Amino acid sequence: MYNVAVVGATGNVGRKILEILDERNFPIKNLYLYASKKSAGKELEFRGKKYAILETSVENIENKDLDFALFSAGGDTSLKFAPEFSKIGAVVIDNSSAWRMDPKVPLVVPEVNPEDVKWHNGIIANPNCSTIQAMPILKAIEDKYGLERVVYSTYQAVSGAGAAAISDLENGLKGEEPKKFPYPIAGNVLPHIDVFLDNGYTKEEMKMIEETRKILGLKDLRVTATTARVPVLNSHSESVNLELKNDFEINDILELLKNTEGVTLYDDKDNLIYPTPLKASGEDNIFVGRIRRDFSLDKGLNLWICADNIRKGAALNAVQIAEILIKK
Structure with missing residues (x-):
C-alpha cells in the first residue's frame, strides 16, 4: 500500500486522476489532496471517504510520508513544489510542461518508453496530451x-484548455462573447x-x-x-x-x-x-x-x-507511470 498525493485535485485532470486511481484499484494507504489556497478546506470524496483539501504549501508537505505525488496544477506550481515533494521522498509525476524538456527528467508514455522511469531523480514528466496519443x-x-x-x-x-474554455464553447452556442479565447470558439x-x-x-x-x-x-x-x-x-x-x-x-x-x-x-x-x-x-x-x-x-x-485528452492524454498516463514504478 502506498501514500499518494494528488496536487491540483479540484481541477478537471485532478478529479479524473482520482477517478482512475479508484477504477484501477490503485493500492492506497493514505491519500492527501492539494489545491490552491481558495480551495483549501473544501472536501472531495474518494472510495466512500471525504478528504479535506490542503493548500499546496511547504508547511503542508514537509511533514508528510509520501510515495507518489501526482501533479496537475500548472507549470508554476510544479516548478515551485515538485522539488519539495521530491525532497521528502515522493516520486512526482507531473502533468505540466515544467519539466518535460529537462534532460534530467524522464518524459514517459508507458506503452512506449517505460524503461526511462529507471533514471528519474524524483520527478517524471507526463507529455503533452496531443503528443501522448x-x-x-x-x-x-x-x-x-x-x-x-x-x-x-x-x-x-476545448476541455484541454480548462473550465473557462468549456464555458466559452457552451456560452458561445448561446451567442455570448468569449472570455477565455481571443475569438469565438463556437462554430469556429x-x-x-x-x-x-x-x-x-x-x-x-x-x-x-x-x-x-x-x-x-x-x-x-x-x-x-x-x-x-x-x-x-x-x-x-x-x-x-x-x-x-x-x-x-x-x-x-x-x-x-x-x-x-x-x-x-x-x-x-x-x-x-x-x-x-x-x-x-x-x-x-x-x-x-x-x-x-x-x-x-x-x-x-x-x-x-x-x-x-483528459483521460489517456493526462490522468491515465500519470497513473500508469505510477503503476510501472510499483512493478519495478
Whole structure:
C-alpha cells in the first residue's frame, strides 16, 4: 500500500486522476489532496471517504510520508513544489510542461518508453496530451520501418484548455462573447494554442516537436506541427503524415497497429468506421484509422488518431507511470 498525493485535485485532470486511481484499484494507504489556497478546506470524496483539501504549501508537505505525488496544477506550481515533494521522498509525476524538456527528467508514455522511469531523480514528466496519443503508434512504426519525417495537424478539444474554455464553447452556442479565447470558439476553428514564439510556431506546436524527439529517442527526427482548437467538448483528433525510411504494405501497417498496446485499430472505410472524438471519449485506448498510403511522396503514410485528452492524454498516463514504478 502506498501514500499518494494528488496536487491540483479540484481541477478537471485532478478529479479524473482520482477517478482512475479508484477504477484501477490503485493500492492506497493514505491519500492527501492539494489545491490552491481558495480551495483549501473544501472536501472531495474518494472510495466512500471525504478528504479535506490542503493548500499546496511547504508547511503542508514537509511533514508528510509520501510515495507518489501526482501533479496537475500548472507549470508554476510544479516548478515551485515538485522539488519539495521530491525532497521528502515522493516520486512526482507531473502533468505540466515544467519539466518535460529537462534532460534530467524522464518524459514517459508507458506503452512506449517505460524503461526511462529507471533514471528519474524524483520527478517524471507526463507529455503533452496531443503528443501522448501519437506516441504508441509512431513507436510501433519506427521500430519496424523507421521514421524520416512527421507532420502533425491537430484538432484539439476545448476541455484541454480548462473550465473557462468549456464555458466559452457552451456560452458561445448561446451567442455570448468569449472570455477565455481571443475569438469565438463556437462554430469556429482557432489555429492558435498557447503563445506564439519568435519562430512563428506556437508553444503547443514546439512542445509536440520536441517531445516527440525526446520520447522516441530520435533527436534529429524531422517534425513539424500545426495545432488548432476546435468546437469539440472532449477528445483530441490528429491528422498525422509520415515519411518512412523503408517501404511498407498497408495490410502490414494495419496488422502492426492492430497488435499495438494501448491502441484500437478502427478502420473500415466500407462501413464508415473511423475514429471520432465522441468514439474516443471515456476510453483508455487511442483510436487510429483512415490509414492510407500518401501517394505524393515515396514511403508516405497518412493516419487519423483520436483519444480522450483528459483521460489517456493526462490522468491515465500519470497513473500508469505510477503503476510501472510499483512493478519495478
